[in-house]
Amino acid sequence: MSDTLRLHTAGTTLLERARGLRPLIEREADAAEAQGRLTAAVVDALHEAGIFGIWVPVPLGGSELSPRELIAVFEELSYADPSTGWVVMATTLENGTAGAYLDDDAVERIFAGARTPLIAGQGTRPGTAVREDGGFRLSGQWSFASGMLHAQYAHSLGAIEGTDEVRIFITPVADVKMLGNWDVLGLRATGSIDYVIEDAFVPESQTHVFDQDEPLRGGAIFRLGLVDQALICHSAWALGVGRRLLDELAGYVVARTGRPGQIAGSDAFHADFARAEATFRAAKALVHETWDDVERTLDAGRHLDVRQDTMVRLSLNHVTWTVAEVARFVYASGGTTAVRDGLIQRLFRDVHTGTAHITSSPLALQACGRELAGLAPGQSWALMALE
Missing domain, CATH: 1.10.540.10 (Acyl-CoA dehydrogenase/oxidase, N-terminal domain)
Incomplete structure (x- = not known):
């Protein structure tokens, strides 16, 4: 390419x-x-x-x-x-x-239909694939397939038996047994069910190596590879939810201005809200600074270096946990309104479910610190770890 x-x-x-x-x-x-x-x-x-x-x-x-x-x-x-x-x-x-x-x-x-096909699945914990003429036999169980209930195809990670190779396999939903076990704290409407595939034949053309970073069609964004592209998603999600939390709290306190005992008249609350706003905006600025740098690199025809890979992970981790702190502040400030079923409660639950994603793990943050401190010479990123 x-x-x-x-x-x-x-x-x-x-x-x-x-x-x-x-x-x-x-x-x-x-x-x-x-x-x-x-x-x-x-x-x-x-x-x-x-x-x-x-x-x-x-x-x-x-x-x-x-x-x-x-x-x-x-x-x-x-x-x-x-x-x-x-x-x-x-x-x-x-x-x-x-x-x-x-x-x-x-x-x-x-992509032959009138509508864009929806593909959903899991790309972290692999199933098993066995080579067969023209393709593979894929079996396994995967978790957290967000959007699978709306999808026409599944996207599943599989390890090729007898090799060190891992690939992404795209299979029609007819080959998928959906387990329907989505009973969770937050992000309930994502339908992120577990699913099973049992000995399904997948043509080789419907697979690609997991770490592919040269597109057969499309532009330079696809040089990021699958993992770095996923970091775009989770960074943006945290930004949207964090902004909504702060806006909802502002609306809540304004509506109660002048009532006795309300936090709208508290100097301590005013200072805490300012800190939350500043902290969130700083985290957002880091996300945009990082991806602005990425875009310049991609548009110049280059791949990211290790430090840039570190920064896209760090900015995601930082904004996710910043928003978790914002959510706790908003929930604590929302009084009985936050306790009852409603938008603030739902946002609080959704944020804390989002922090459980592998991209925001403490281990990823530790690896970022090790690379930034110069303690990972010669190492590069594989998923959320340095090797």
Whole structure:
């Protein structure tokens, strides 16, 4: 692939469409929470607005947004509803990378319909794949398949038996047994169920190596590889939810101004709110500074170096745990309103569920510190660890 591969940008049209969906997404959020999946009205609206095509390579008819454009869209959707933002970021990542990395005949099959296909699954803990003429036999059980209840295809990590190779396998949902076990604290509307695949044949063209970072179609964003692209998603999600938490608290205290005993008149609360706002904005600034640097590197035709890989992980980890602190402050300040079932409580639960993701683990933070301190010479990033 040519070193002149450039970064594609698409402008603000998709962001404006995402913003226009906020009233619908907010109206449907309680129903989605209750049923454990996004409502049909929201899924249809996201399709009609072209949101599910934001990561698909341009040659396949997608919008192929740049990292910062993706961040803006995911932030907007996550502000409207954290579960909606989470489902969209997970499925668009997986349909985008499938479009970039799969062979032509697989792409022709998968992307042949009028709608952008939704692909959902798990890319961390591998199943087992056995080579067979023309492809593989894949078996395994995977967890946290966000958006699977809306998907047409599964995206699953598999280790090739007898080798050190791991690949991503794209299989139709007909090959998937959904376990339906999504009974969780937060992000309830994501339907992030566990699933099983038993001895399914997968053509080789519907697989790609896990660490592929040269696209067969599409621009320089796909040189990030699957893991670094996933970091775009989780950084943006934290930004959207953090902003919504602070805005909800501000609305809560303004509505109670002048009532006896309310925190709106507390100097200590005023100072704490200022600190929370400043801390959140600083974390957001780090995310944008980091991805601005990434975009310049990609547009110059280069891959990221180890320090840049460290910074995309660090900025994600930092904003996620900053938002967790913001959530605790908002919950503690919200009085009985936060205790009762409602938006502040749901945001609090969603944030703390989001912190459990592997990308925000304490081990990832420790590895970032080791690299930044110059204690990892010659090492590079593999998933969320240095080797």
